[in-house]
Amino acid sequence: MSAQAWLDVLIAVIGGAVRVGTPFLFVSLGECLTEKAGRINLGLEGVLVLSAMSGFGAAWLSDSVWIGVLCAGLAGAALALVHGVACSLPRVNDVAVGIGIMLLGTGLAFHLGKPLMEPQAPQIPSLALGGWSNSAAVQAALRINVLFPLGVALAALLQWGFANTRWGLLVRMVGDSADAARALGTSVNGVRIAATVAGGFIAGLGGASLSLYYPGSWNEGLSSGQGLIAVALVIFARWSPLRCLAAALLFGGAGAIGPALQSVGVGGAYYLFNALPYALTLLILVLSCSPTRSARGAPLELGVSR
Amino acid sequence: MVRNDWSRRRWIKSATSLGAGALVEGWPWLAHADAPITIGFLYVGARDDYGYNQSHAEAAAVVRKMAGVKVVEEENVPETQAVQKSMQGMISQDGATLLFPTSFGYFDPHMLAVAARNPDVRFAHCGGLWTEGKHPKNTGSFFGYIDEAQYLNGVIAGHASKSHKLGFIAAKPIPQVLRNINAFTLGARAVDPKITTTVIFTGDWSMPVKEAEAANSLADQGIDVFTMHVDGPKVIVETAAKRGKMVCGYHASQARLAPQAYLTGAEWNWITPYRIIIDAARSGKPHPNFVRGGLKDAFVKTSAYGPAVAEAARKHADGVKARMLAGKFDIFSGEIKDNNGKVVIPKGTTHQQTAIELESMNYLVEGVIGKI
Numbered sequence: 001m002s003a004q005a006w007l008d009v010l011i012a013v014i015g016g017a018v019r020v021g022t023p024f025l026f027v028s029l030g031e032c033l034t035e036k037a038g039r040i041n042l043g044l045e046g047v048l049v050l051s052a053m054s055g056f057g058a059a060w061l062s063d064s065v066w067i068g069v070l071c072a073g074l075a076g077a078a079l080a081l082v083h084g085v086a087c088s089l090p091r092v093n094d095v096a097v098g099i100g101i102m103l104l105g106t107g108l109a110f111h112l113g114k115p116l117m118e119p120q121a122p123q124i125p126s127l128a129l130g131g132w133s134n135s136a137a138v139q140a141a142l143r144i145n146v147l148f149p150l151g152v153a154l155a156a157l158l159q160w161g162f163a164n165t166r167w168g169l170l171v172r173m174v175g176d177s178a179d180a181a182r183a184l185g186t187s188v189n190g191v192r193i194a195a196t197v198a199g200g201f202i203a204g205l206g207g208a209s210l211s212l213y214y215p216g217s218w219n220e221g222l223s224s225g226q227g228l229i230a231v232a233l234v235i236f237a238r239w240s241p242l243r244c245l246a247a248a249l250l251f252g253g254a255g256a257i258g259p260a261l262q263s264v265g266v267g268g269a270y271y272l273f274n275a276l277p278y279a280l281t282l283l284i285l286v287l288s289c290s291p292t293r294s295a296r297g298a299p300l301e302l303g304v305s306r
Numbered sequence: 307m308v309r310n311d312w313s314r315r316r317w318i319k320s321a322t323s324l325g326a327g328a329l330v331e332g333w334p335w336l337a338h339a340d341a342p343i344t345i346g347f348l349y350v351g352a353r354d355d356y357g358y359n360q361s362h363a364e365a366a367a368v369v370r371k372m373a374g375v376k377v378v379e380e381e382n383v384p385e386t387q388a389v390q391k392s393m394q395g396m397i398s399q400d401g402a403t404l405l406f407p408t409s410f411g412y413f414d415p416h417m418l419a420v421a422a423r424n425p426d427v428r429f430a431h432c433g434g435l436w437t438e439g440k441h442p443k444n445t446g447s448f449f450g451y452i453d454e455a456q457y458l459n460g461v462i463a464g465h466a467s468k469s470h471k472l473g474f475i476a477a478k479p480i481p482q483v484l485r486n487i488n489a490f491t492l493g494a495r496a497v498d499p500k501i502t503t504t505v506i507f508t509g510d511w512s513m514p515v516k517e518a519e520a521a522n523s524l525a526d527q528g529i530d531v532f533t534m535h536v537d538g539p540k541v542i543v544e545t546a547a548k549r550g551k552m553v554c555g556y557h558a559s560q561a562r563l564a565p566q567a568y569l570t571g572a573e574w575n576w577i578t579p580y581r582i583i584i585d586a587a588r589s590g591k592p593h594p595n596f597v598r599g600g601l602k603d604a605f606v607k608t609s610a611y612g613p614a615v616a617e618a619a620r621k622h623a624d625g626v627k628a629r630m631l632a633g634k635f636d637i638f639s640g641e642i643k644d645n646n647g648k649v650v651i652p653k654g655t656t657h658q659q660t661a662i663e664l665e666s667m668n669y670l671v672e673g674v675i676g677k678i
Contacts, residue, residue: 012523019522020515110352110382117354120544120563137526140549214518215541216548220352220382221512256519262506263473263523267677274509274516 005264008137012263015141016256017249018148019214023048023223024248025151026206027230028237029158030076030199032244035234036162037195038175038188038301042098043083044203045227046105051076051207053109053116056218060121065212068121069147072208073201079105080200084193102227116218124213145213147205151245154202158241171195175299203227232281238297251277342374343403343588346396348389349381350409351512355538357557358511358574362408362432364558365576369584378402385411393420397427404587406580408432409511410480413447421445428593430583432576433482435665436595448579448597449482450605451659453489454630455572456533457637458608458623459554460493462569463531464501465619466552467494473524474505475517475534475542479678481667483535486572488671489637490533490554495673497622504529505676511537521545531569543568552614559609570623571609578604600659602631644669645676 027044034041041047054075059068083101087094127149130142162168174181174191181188210226211218233251237243258273353363359381370377378400383389389412396402397420405427407417413434421429421442429445436447463472472494476483491503504527506520513536521532521542532546533554540563546553547564555561555571579597586594599605608627611620629635638661641653650669651657657664670676 008526012526015522015526016519020519114352114354117352117538117540118356136528140522140526210515215514216518216544217514217540219355219512219514219538219540221538222514224513224515226515255515256523259506259508259516259520259523262676263504263520263527263529265504265675267505267507267675270507271509 008264009257009260011135011137011141012260013253013256015137016260017253018141018144019252020255021248021250021252022145022148022151022209022214023206023226024230024233024251025148025155025245026209027203027227028233028244028248029151029154029241030080030201030203030206031231031234032199032237032239032241033158033171033202034080034196034199035239035302036175036299037171037192038178038299039084039087039094039192039196040098040231040302041080041083041101041196041199042095042228042231043079043101043105044098044200044231045223045225046102046109047076047079047200047203048105048207048210048227048230049223050079050105050109051204052211052222053113053207053218055204055208056121056211057113057116059212060116060119063122065122065124068212069124069205069208072211073204076204076207077197077201080196080203081193083200084196087196088189088193106223110220113218113220117220120217121212123216124208126213145209147209147213151205155241155245162241172299175301178301203230206230229277229281235298236281236284239299240297250280254280341588342376343584344376344378344396344401345369345584346393346400346402346405347377347379348383348392348396348405348407348409348412349379350383350385350411351381351537353379353381355512356540356560356563357536357538359408359537361557361574362406362576365574365580366406368577369580372584374588375584376400383409383412385409385416387416389416390420393417393429394423397424402427404428404430404584406430406432406583410434410482417445418442428583428587430579430593430597435481435662438595441595443595444593446583446593446595446597448583448594450574450576450579451598451600452572452574452606453485453637454600454659455606455608456486456556457489457493458627458630459533459570459572460490460495461497461623461626462611462615462619463490463533463552463554464494464497465616465622466569466614467501467531469528469530470498470501471527471529472501472503473521473529473532474503474674475520475524475532475536476505476507477511477513477536478509479507481665484667484670484678485664486535486556487674488667488669491671491673492637492642493626499673501673503674505670505674507676508536514538514541517541518545522549525549525551533572555609561609561612565612566614568609568612569615570611573607573609575604575607598660600630601627602633638664643672645672645674647672 051072055068055072058071130139233247237247254277349359351359410433431447434447494501508516543560547567561568638657640651640655642651
């Protein structure tokens with residue numbers, strides 16, 4: 001393979017990292033916020049699918065992409081609210097509720113989304129950052145979904161907020177010691193519901209990115225498990241919003257390797273390339289695990305730490 | 307008969323399980339020429355996917371209007387044990403006596419297993435290779451020679467391409483897919499032998515994000531005309547059009563999605579084989595086990611040319627199409643080499659469309675960039 005071909009693959013992977021990684025970023029940030037407050041919401045897969053459908057439907061009906069984005073966030077928040085409230089009842093397991101929410105969200109989305117497969121909706125605009133280059137490939141790679149910079153800003157904001165603001169401290173306290181929070185007179189369930197709902201809204205933006213930007217239409221195979229991968233990304237990122245950003249880009253890029261290699265004529269092992277993101281997860285988890293300590297950075301109230 | 311199989315269909319239908327169809331199924335001697343019949347259709351994806359499943363569902367909608375026919379449908383049935391349960395549910399609960407399992411992976415082992423348990427029910431599978439002596443008589447397969455329409459796609463694409471590079475986004479390297487890739491490439495290379503087709507396999511029938519990624523990667527490589535063999539071509543058509551590239555459609559017409567970028571397309575016309583099989587079932591004739599047809603039999607058709615198709619291209623493609631309709635054109639006529647330089651069809655050998663060798667194709671012809 002020539003140097004030019006390698007360069008082409010690299011450009012495609014960088015472009016793919018942003019294109020494919022944007023939904024991962026939003027879902028993992030949403031999950032990060034939820035888990036920091038001490039709950040796991042596996043239902044974000046359902047949130048992603050339902051919000052993608054709602055966003056597409058709202059954008060199509062209103063002919064305004066921003067109403068679509070807003071509706072996607074609100075649909076995500078509404079579904080997450082169900083999770084938040086259900087988990088506040090005594091002796092309810094958040095993982096089990098999450099699986100229920102996942103099935104509910106996808107089922108609802110498939111049912112309501114039937115008439116949305118054929119129409120075309122307005123699309124989220126893109127920022128052309130590649131104007132300096134003559135190469136069509138570079139220009140295409142740097143044509144960026146406007147939601148992506150928003151996601152990057154949100155990651156930075158969350159990172160800063162968790163460490164430096166009152167609400168960030170509150171979320172972390174509820175997530176690390178519910179008893180301490182109660183002793184201070186904080187409503188543990190209130191904070192957790194708020195964090196779950198906000199997380200659902202953020203994840204819903206990821207759904208909007210799927211159905212209104214890339215690939216930019218609604219169909220039932222749209223997510224194919226991306227919401228679940230994003231939940232795993234949070235553990236992989238050790239509950240740090242900025243590391244969620246890095247992980248989302250890594251996974252987006254890994255997903256782009258298969259098609260990029262085949263486009264320059266390296267075929268054959270495409271099933272292997274397509275499995276790369278998953279193999280990568282396993283590898284990094286194995287490399288980063290330690291027999292002497294539990295997952296570093298994990299909120300202490302989470303099921304995985306207790 | 308497995309009575310404890312659970313399926314959503316069975317559950318939903320349990321309340322109405324004493325329908326007329328079930329009664330007739332219980333009393334087969336009551337069946338006569340115009341006997342009412344219940345027919346089941348199973349789709350691997352959504353019925354309105356702008357593609358393969360929609361092409362079947364549209365023909366099933368025509369069947370539904372036939373007098374004395376009751377149609378039951380189930381979509382999103384995976385190519386697993388689930389399809390066996392769905393088929394058994396249609397037979398036991400709805401009284402279906404003719405089933406159309408439409409996805410490639412339903413054939414072996416799923417349809418064969420259910421067919422063995424229900425010898426009085428007819429099974430017409432789409433795309434499989436039914437073999438005399440190997441498969442039971444109550445099963446069969448039908449398919450269309452859509453590679454003829456893909457060859458015409460190739461001719462149009464060959465005229466339209468300025469970079470001499472075409473792109474083909476495919477799901478899995480099964481024989482029908484390879485035959486389409488090869489026919490498309492041969493059609494294009496009949497225009498200009500310098501043309502190459504780069505193929506990307508996504509790994510499954512519906513992978514929207516991967517399909518979009520594949521279209522972008524190919525566009526980056528200078529590919530300027532796309533076609534595909536995935537269940538729902540919508541994402542590829544839209545992505546290619548967004549990149550300012552042209553597209554030849556597949557399964558159904560996607561012209562409405564990108565009117566300027568859409569050149570032409572290869573479409574199914576399933577109602578023709580459906581009619582043949584249903585008529586045989588209702589009149590008590592033996593089950594047609596092996597049903598095939600191409601353009602001239604109206605099993606497949608082509609989309610109307612888009613505005614970007616030049617006059618010379620139209621003339622060339624129309625000429626080939628006329629010969630196909632007259633049964634005087636063979637796509638796979640030697641000498642044909644594969645893309646490793648090995649001769650796969652020697653000089654002087656011609657495989658007509660009906661040739662069984664073509665249904666087990668396992669190579670990519672010269673000019674295709676990609677590996678199986």
